[in-house]
Amino acid sequence: MRNPFIAGSWVRADNFFGRVGLLREILDGERDALWVVGARRLGKTSLLKELEYRVQQSPQTPFVPLYWDLQGSGDVRGLADGLLGSVEDSEAFRRATDIGVEDLEGLAAADMLTTLVRRTVKSGWRLLLLVDEAEEFLTVARADAAVLPRLRRVFHKGPEVRTVLTSTKRLARIDERSDIATSPFLQGFIPPLYLAPLADDEAQALLARGRFSREETGTIMERTANHPFLLQLIASRLFESRDITSTLDQVAADEMVANFISVDFQTLDQDERTILEGVAREGRRTGRELAQAVGGTEESLEPVLFGLRMMGYLAAEDGAYRVGNWFFERWLRRVSAGRPDAARTV
Template identity: 35%
Template sequence: MSNPYIVGGWVSGALHYGRRGLISHLLEGPNHALWVVGTRRVGKTSLLRQIEALTLTHPQYVPLYVDLQGISTRAEFNQELHYALDEVAARFDAQGIDAAALAQEDELGLLRTLRRQLLAVERTLLLLIDEAEALISIGQPDPALLQRLRKIFLAGSGIRVIMVSTKILLQLNEQAADWNTSPFLNGFAPRNLTALDPVAAAMLIRQSQSAAPVTASEQVINCIRDEAGDHPFLMQMICQRLWQEDNSLRELTSADLIVDDMLAGFFEHDYKYLSAGERRILLAVSRAGVLSENAVREATGLSESETVGFVFGLIKLGYLRVVYNQLAVGNQLLDTWIQQNFARLEQQISSAISDNSSQRLLEAGRREEMRMLQDQLAVLRSNLAELEMQRIQYGIQVPLSLINGINQTKRDIARLEDQLSNLADGLASPHTAFTAAPSRSTY
């Protein structure tokens, strides 16, 4: 039997865990232009590929996945867009669209034609843009191109755009400072790609959706979750190290938690995309081990509103987490890297991402998350009402499965209500909050 944990590549189908609520919101929510923000290796490509797989037989959407990695010019963008269409020409042929006939269209004409022809058959182009950071270099010499692309992306009917990237995409708004029109990202609903929820994290560790689930004790599962902060890539990396030929996971040792050059590169990349204020908070928390929000303000000199906003974003993107109502670094591996490089990182406070841009993104993300939670709550409350009606019909002989379903739905409602309440107060209320204090080196 081969090691079942996939480290480095994207996954979809049964190999993809969690994100169901987010995917539902991205496909069914009111926004037609969405920007999913995440750190490296948190699953941005897998999210798009899973959405593509789920919508292949969708009655409304026709998905087109476009990977902009390595793209830096308009000509390359045009070429990649045509290549992506050629790769899946059959799904557009099924809608009466001859992909080959569009070979001479530029990128703007191609997108307009696809949208128009799909509208004619009452379908919607689902444009899935990976590595959207490339738009920064594509648009630098030609701001008008970005303005025209934005107009198409925000057209509404006939097109839904989901793009994923790191926070560096905020530079698009900095580039658009002298535009007469709105900045590029205005109109895109931002969503944070967070760590997995506890149930999905445990399922990933156990490989519960596979034909041969992995055996792991609750203690090992909890240790992996704690070390990785429920980050899917970090969990799979640790699990890959712990996997044994009998398809079980052994207990962790200190040797399993080494931050190698690959991990160090990922953490360096993620740190680069924090604003100056966010960096100060992360370093202050790492220095102390755990800090209250008030102590963070004292340690950094940031205002209350700045602290609340930055802490919210740092939790959502996995840089921080909540431990016994205090703040700690998001996972032990990241904390180890920070400790190993602390003196150098203290000298790298200035950032290409401004505090103001980051704050605006975080506020918009908080509003969007509240909307998503409200949508999920409406569905759960409707489901609960149906389950309660079924219980009434059974009288006094209610099946145990129905009782369990009702109780689980009530727990889910209570959890979302708690998150929504805290979001309204400007708090992150992460579902990944841990009850064990960070250990830094417990093995």
């Protein structure tokens, strides 16, 4: 039997599990500007690719999808090149809208988007714009902040276009900029939708592919807290080794996993990192204790704790908080122990 698990790459169709409510909210909900926030490797690209796939397979949909990956854009020229590449890569989009790459060459990103919306509507469709790695707007804005209001106008063209941004929560920093005189960039995209770890039934359905024992399935879910990347990685290796203890030890010692956790951790704000390090050292902390540690009130900290819970960094348990999964907690303790101020408790 071929290994059915896919670790480190986006998935869709039969390889995509869960997210039913989120998919329904995006495709059937009333909002035309949506921001999906999730930690690294939690499945943001897979979500967008699944949306693209489902719309392309649906005979009743009012949408035609276009996936736009911003990673590495860097500046306004990079945005335009990336968008042009997205159109070039999607034959289904070009066919549905009767548009050619030559119709868009030389246009700035905002003008190109405007043209795409017009041609989509003229062809009898609504544009479903799927924007991945939206944190890149922060980098682009440092070079040319004026591009953000122009893009925002297109993103909010009402029923003609439904825009879905995916990113880590770093994108929230874009509204802290003081060099943009118009409405905040994320106005209309807030409140965000959170991409959480998989639900238990979703994780069980995924792991059932490996025909693992009930005990093995339970152990994987408990150690990973249903984080999709960790589920897929451990399941893939266990499928080959059939040794749960050895597999967990290997993943825990894997520098690739440590690097993924480290990069993910750096996307968080300082108070969030302080909270997580303290909880990892002490095992469990109450909301009051965490508020005291960061110099705030329980009420002011609640949105922060809510976001950390939704993205799987924290878990609520018996009136207190613990670190969301075993691998993350292990990494946090190792990092905290190596710092000069590690003795400071939260």
